[in-house]
Amino acid sequence: MIAESNKVKDKALIFNIQKYSIHDGPGIRSVVFFKGCPLRCFWCSNPESQLKKPEDMWDNTKKAITTVGEYKTYDDIINEVLKDRVFYEESGGGVTFSGGEVLFQAEFATELARRLRDLGIHMACETTGYASTKTFSHFIEQMDLIFIDFKHPDSKQHRLGTGVPNELVIKNIMYAKEHHDQVIVRIPIIPNFNDSLEVAHQFAHKLNDMHIDAIELLPFHQFGENKYKYLNRDYKMKNVPQLHAEDLEDYKQILEAAGITVSI
Numbered sequence: 569m570i571a572e573s574n575k576v577k578d579k580a581l582i583f584n585i586q587k588y589s590i591h592d593g594p595g596i597r598s599v600v601f602f603k604g605c606p607l608r609c610f611w612c613s614n615p616e617s618q619l620k621k622p623e624d625m626w627d628n629t630k631k632a633i634t635t636v637g638e639y640k641t642y643d644d645i646i647n648e649v650l651k652d653r654v655f656y657e658e659s660g661g662g663v664t665f666s667g668g669e670v671l672f673q674a675e676f677a678t679e680l681a682r683r684l685r686d687l688g689i690h691m692a693c694e695t696t697g698y699a700s701t702k703t704f705s706h707f708i709e710q711m712d713l714i715f716i717d718f719k720h721p722d723s724k725q726h727r728l729g730t731g732v733p734n735e736l737v738i739k740n741i742m743y744a745k746e747h748h749d750q751v752i753v754r755i756p757i758i759p760n761f762n763d764s765l766e767v768a769h770q771f772a773h774k775l776n777d778m779h780i781d782a783i784e785l786l787p788f789h790q791f792g793e794n795k796y797k798y799l800n801r802d803y804k805m806k807n808v809p810q811l812h813a814e815d816l817e818d819y820k821q822i823l824e825a826a827g828i829t830v831s832i
């Protein structure tokens with residue numbers, strides 16, 4: 569299912585608004601996390617973001633079960649993020665939409681971004697690009713900066729790892745590159761999925777085909793491990809060691825040999 573499925577169009581299901589973030593775009597930012605995702609990546613570090621409905625989860629700080637996800641109006645979110653406007657202005661920051669998958673609530677997210685931009689807020693997003701190109705194109709018109717994931721160059725493997733094929737993702741990455749000048753393609757490097765040097769060669773070939781000459785590699789981390797326990801769900805990456813930049817040196821060299829600029 570790729571179409572937006574908002575039950576309540578004047579509200580969006582949000583599971584967090586994280587303040588003072590410095591890793592999701594330039595400057596100091598507030599990150600709005602949309603709940604609901606059409607993918608099911610087996611390594612997902614935000615498993616509480618996947619279902620598009622509120623759900624119970626153990627809160628280990630409060631030592632109690634809490635509900636993850638709350639329906640919020642435009643004003644709820646705008647009023648909250650504007651509290652930090654002075655930090656955005658002083659640092660060159662703004663607001664980033666993340667998830668889950670923000671495009672799963674694309675209509676609301678597009679309108680919210682438009683309203684925030686009208687208020688002079690710099691807008692960024694982190695997306696899988698998994699939505700119809702029409703929906704995607706309207707959304708990215710409201711973005712100043714787009715981070716988009718490319719998880720596997722082979723569609724069959726992409727489907728095995730994420731639950732969906734990659735053709736639409738590739739189409740939208742190419743659309744974004746053609747129609748927007750601030751697009752950063754990111755590849756999460758996941759053990760037993762896309763971390764082999766064979767896949768690095770496949771990526772190099774595919775990225776050349778797509779005329780993409782710069783990417784970021786995101787080494788696998790274990791930040792989400794406890795969340796699976798708190799949600800009472802199985803975690804396929806249990807005890808799998810994290811990766812670090814130095815582990816990706818050979819991978820990086822293969823991409824660079826194909827003329828691609830790589831940052832980690």
Ligand code: SF4
Nearest residue numbers: 605607608609612668
């Ligand atoms: S796209 Fe992101 S949020 Fe969705 S399942 Fe994959 S890692 Fe999790």
